[in-house]
Amino acid sequence: MPPLGPDTFGFLITDIARLLRRNFEREIERAGVPVTPAEARVLAHIARCDGIRQTVLADRMGMSPMSVTSFLDSLEAAGMITRGPDPQDRRAKRVTLTDTGTALLTPIAQAGQKVRATAMAGVAPSDQDAFHRAALALRDNLGSTSQPPAEGSSK
Amino acid sequence: MPPLGPDTFGFLITDIARLLRRNFEREIERAGVPVTPAEARVLAHIARCDGIRQTVLADRMGMSPMSVTSFLDSLEAAGMITRGPDPQDRRAKRVTLTDTGTALLTPIAQAGQKVRATAMAGVAPSDQDAFHRAALALRDNLGSTSQPPAEGSSK
DNA sequence: AGATTATACTAAGGTAGGCTTAATATATGC
DNA sequence: GCATATATTAAGCCTACCTTAGTATAATCT
Numbered sequence: 001m002p003p004l005g006p007d008t009f010g011f012l013i014t015d016i017a018r019l020l021r022r023n024f025e026r027e028i029e030r031a032g033v034p035v036t037p038a039e040a041r042v043l044a045h046i047a048r049c050d051g052i053r054q055t056v057l058a059d060r061m062g063m064s065p066m067s068v069t070s071f072l073d074s075l076e077a078a079g080m081i082t083r084g085p086d087p088q089d090r091r092a093k094r095v096t097l098t099d100t101g102t103a104l105l106t107p108i109a110q111a112g113q114k115v116r117a118t119a120m121a122g123v124a125p126s127d128q129d130a131f132h133r134a135a136l137a138l139r140d141n142l143g144s145t146s147q148p149p150a151e152g153s154s155k
Numbered sequence: 156m157p158p159l160g161p162d163t164f165g166f167l168i169t170d171i172a173r174l175l176r177r178n179f180e181r182e183i184e185r186a187g188v189p190v191t192p193a194e195a196r197v198l199a200h201i202a203r204c205d206g207i208r209q210t211v212l213a214d215r216m217g218m219s220p221m222s223v224t225s226f227l228d229s230l231e232a233a234g235m236i237t238r239g240p241d242p243q244d245r246r247a248k249r250v251t252l253t254d255t256g257t258a259l260l261t262p263i264a265q266a267g268q269k270v271r272a273t274a275m276a277g278v279a280p281s282d283q284d285a286f287h288r289a290a291l292a293l294r295d296n297l298g299s300t301s302q303p304p305a306e307g308s309s310k
Numbered sequence: 311a312g313a314t315t316a317t318a319c320t321a322a323g324g325t326a327g328g329c330t331t332a333a334t335a336t337a338t339g340c
Numbered sequence: 341g342c343a344t345a346t347a348t349t350a351a352g353c354c355t356a357c358c359t360t361a362g363t364a365t366a367a368t369c370t
Contacts (some may be wrong), residue, residue: 003202003203003264004198004199004202004203004260004263004267005199005200005202005203006199006200006203006216006265007291008199008264008267009267009269009271009287010175010176010179010192010198011196011267012176012218012287012290012291012294013168013171013172013290014172014175014176014192014196015217015294016168016172016290016293016294016297017168017169017171017172017173018172018217019217019293019294019297019298020165020168020169020297021169022297023297024165037165037169041166041169043159044159044160044163044166045160047158047159047160048158048159048160048161060174060273061161061162062170062174063208063221063224064226068285069221070269088191095303102199105159108159109158109159109163112159112163112164112165112166115164115165115166115297116164118297119164119293119296119297120289120292120293120296121296122292122296123288123289123292126285127292128289130281130282130285130286130289131285131286131289131290132164132167132281133168133278134278134282134283134285134286135168135171135286136162137168137275137278137282138171138174138274138275138278139167139170139171139174141273141274141275141276141277142171142174142175142177142178142270142273142274143174152223
């Protein structure tokens with residue numbers, strides 16, 4: 001059993017996530033995008049499946065429907081998304097991006113890309129690829145997001 | 156610019172971190188270890204450098220000294236650590252693990268190992284190695300923890 | 311038709327993991 | 341002496357979720 005320390009897998013990932021978040025927040029703010037990282041994530045998920053139902057979105061994001069509702073409330077109030085009726089199930093609502101929301105995707109992506117570039121500086125491309133492959137596997141293994149059929153990728 | 160989506164680097168890492176944390180929490184609870192993941196991390200850092208000063212610990216962990224104080228308060232109250240005077244600087248305190256705290260390291264490590272195994276299932280060993288290498292680089296690149304000279308490794 | 315389950319939401323409150331400003335007492339270094 | 345360092349207290353804030361409880365409405369199953 002190797003020594004428990006800062007480089008232990010779980011702590012390492014947690015560190016990275018925290019640092020990523022800090023950097024992302026900074027870049028997003030610089031870009032003048034008025035969302036939090038988690039909100040950005042919600043937007044990204046919606047962008048991936050525009051018109052998605054709230055419960056499906058929650059499932060995809062691996063969080064409770066109620067938490068999703070909170071995020072959607074904020075995003076809707078900010079004019080970034082709209083929620084409209086589902087013609088096939090009157091209980092449900094489908095979430096779509098507004099033009100305002102859609103316009104935010106590029107700066108968000110750019111901010112993310114910038115952070116990613118910083119993070120990956122000096123890492124061999126093959127290691128980067130391996131990292132991404134492993135990361136996808138990790139996420140799947142740890143259970144969660146049932147993705148729609150991969151429709152082209154990543155990054 | 157690739158499409159923004161759930162597999163975007165930053166969101167992917169965030170997802171993994173969140174899932175790791177959930178799994179870790181569950182395993183820790185199963186093991187009957189009364190700490191939160193963040194507390195476990197603090198313990199791990201202390202274990203790495205027993206007798207470390209609080210400010211150094213904060214720096215190592217990439218967080219503010221005051222936040223560290225909060226964590227240490229909890230851990231000390233739980234009898235897992237002690238804070239004693241630094242013979243070389245009377246302003247400072249050195250943090251050490253108690254026997255109680257030390258005894259928690261193994262179950263914590265085991266819990267972490269279990270989660271890691273789950274996460275890495277089916278990932279080629281070479282990809283695992285690459286992942287770890289890249290992860291270390293990522294953390295360094297994103298800035299933070301000045302590590303003591305690597306004194307043997309990891310995982 | 312009635313029972314059960316599903317969808318979105320409101321209300322309320324909580325945990326965890328930090329952060330910040332402000333200030334204090336004491337100690338160290340120049 | 342003055343500036344900086346160390347740990348701490350006080351207070352309040354933000355983000356990212358979670359949970360129980362309940363409601364109105366709708367869909368599905370028996």
